[in-house]
Amino acid sequence: MTDRVIALVDAGRRKPLPPVADVAPGLTRDRLGRPMRDLRISVTDRCNFRCTYCMPREVFGADYRFLPHEQLLSFEEIARLANIFASQGIEKIRLTGGEPLLRRNIERLIEMLAAITLPDGKAMELTLTTNASLLERKARALKDAGLKRVTVSLDALDDPTFAAMNDAKFPVAKVLAGIDAADAVGLAPVKINMVVKRGVNEHSILPMAKRFKGSGHVLRFIEFMDVGATNGWRMDDVIPSSEIIRLIGAQMPLDPIDPNYPGEVAERWRYRDGSGEIGVISSVTQAFCRSCTRARISTEGMLYTCLFATTGYDFRALLRSDKSDTEIRAAVAAVWGARDDHYSEIRSAQTAPQRKIEMSYIGG
Numbered sequence: 636m637t638d639r640v641i642a643l644v645d646a647g648r649r650k651p652l653p654p655v656a657d658v659a660p661g662l663t664r665d666r667l668g669r670p671m672r673d674l675r676i677s678v679t680d681r682c683n684f685r686c687t688y689c690m691p692r693e694v695f696g697a698d699y700r701f702l703p704h705e706q707l708l709s710f711e712e713i714a715r716l717a718n719i720f721a722s723q724g725i726e727k728i729r730l731t732g733g734e735p736l737l738r739r740n741i742e743r744l745i746e747m748l749a750a751i752t753l754p755d756g757k758a759m760e761l762t763l764t765t766n767a768s769l770l771e772r773k774a775r776a777l778k779d780a781g782l783k784r785v786t787v788s789l790d791a792l793d794d795p796t797f798a799a800m801n802d803a804k805f806p807v808a809k810v811l812a813g814i815d816a817a818d819a820v821g822l823a824p825v826k827i828n829m830v831v832k833r834g835v836n837e838h839s840i841l842p843m844a845k846r847f848k849g850s851g852h853v854l855r856f857i858e859f860m861d862v863g864a865t866n867g868w869r870m871d872d873v874i875p876s877s878e879i880i881r882l883i884g885a886q887m888p889l890d891p892i893d894p895n896y897p898g899e900v901a902e903r904w905r906y907r908d909g910s911g912e913i914g915v916i917s918s919v920t921q922a923f924c925r926s927c928t929r930a931r932i933s934t935e936g937m938l939y940t941c942l943f944a945t946t947g948y949d950f951r952a953l954l955r956s957d958k959s960d961t962e963i964r965a966a967v968a969a970v971w972g973a974r975d976d977h978y979s980e981i982r983s984a985q986t987a988p989q990r991k992i993e994m995s996y997i998g999g
């Protein structure tokens with residue numbers, strides 16, 4: 636396991652902005668021709684869980700220094716930036732963290748983002764990824780504020796395995812109650828993300844599949860990834876999605892189905908008996924970089940163009956300067972235009988230990 640001293644952002648990890656030229660509002664494409672469609676915004680670097688693949692307690696322990704509030708983007712700054720990104724082609728915003736429901740008054744931010752109208756007149760599609768620890772209590776308010784859907788992280792159905800993955804003394808029953816509450820208020824279908832780690836929770840694959848089959852919710856299995864620099868990732872701990880599909884398909888036959896939209900992260904499989912679908916997210920064994928349309932804003936306003944980035948661009952400085960929206964939009968277009976990320980295609984034993992930005996800081 637890596638050392639405890641993690642300076643998440645230091646001078647060395649900020650890239651200078653590429654040359655900026657005036658740009659008209661409209662779709663921006665990167666060097667691989669990929670449009671910018673999805674914006675993931677991390678609203679806090681804090682979490683009440685310590686998932687071993689994301690925020691291991693050995694590193695994010697009791698004396699870990701989280702970002703002070705004044706360094707976080709304010710709701711007004713997030714909304715301003717989201718409007719600028721919307722003018723450049725962003726159609727969907729996913730709120731992440733850490734655990735986004737820990738950010739006080741997040742409903743207020745959701746109201747502000749839900750009010751964004753896209754250039755084609757449509758409303759911004761607003762989703763959120765949560766560990767559901769607060770979802771049962773907050774589901775109604777989130778829905779009323781304008782949230783469309785939620786994705787819930789759940790890595791097992793039995794408390795001991797759940798704790799082995801999330802290092803949190805938190806009952807699975809409360810996560811399931813959060814999913815039911817989201818369903819009851821119309822934040823559905825709920826997507827459920829299960830990270831699978833060999834030797835820890837692969838025995839939960841079939842019970843999870845059976846639990847959510849026919850529920851209307853979509854369970855997705857995520858290959859264990861070398862995100863950040865602290866989760867001790869090894870290829871040996873990865874269970875390829877093909878193995879998961881074979882395991883489930885042997886008992887509950889599956890058929891592949893087309894993506895809902897270009898760039899969808901999960902590969903979709905439908906139960907042959909018509910009782911719903913599952914997904915697999917295979918960043919390690921089946922890279923999907925060629926259709927990646929995701930940009931990420933960190934809790935303190937750094938723009939990253941890949942989940943496995945090692946450096947980012949400081950947009951908080953621009954927001955807190957006298958730069959106009961037009962100038963900031965030009966900077967967004969310049970950054971995306973210069974993008975050629977495709978980490979999952981070049982992943983190797985040499986790249987895995989690179990000091991990549993932590994997932995708990997920029998969201999999954």
Ligand code: SF4
Pocket residue numbers: 918923924925927928929940941942943976977978979980
């Ligand atoms: S590795 Fe980077 S470029 Fe590839 S899909 Fe993931 S975020 Fe996109």
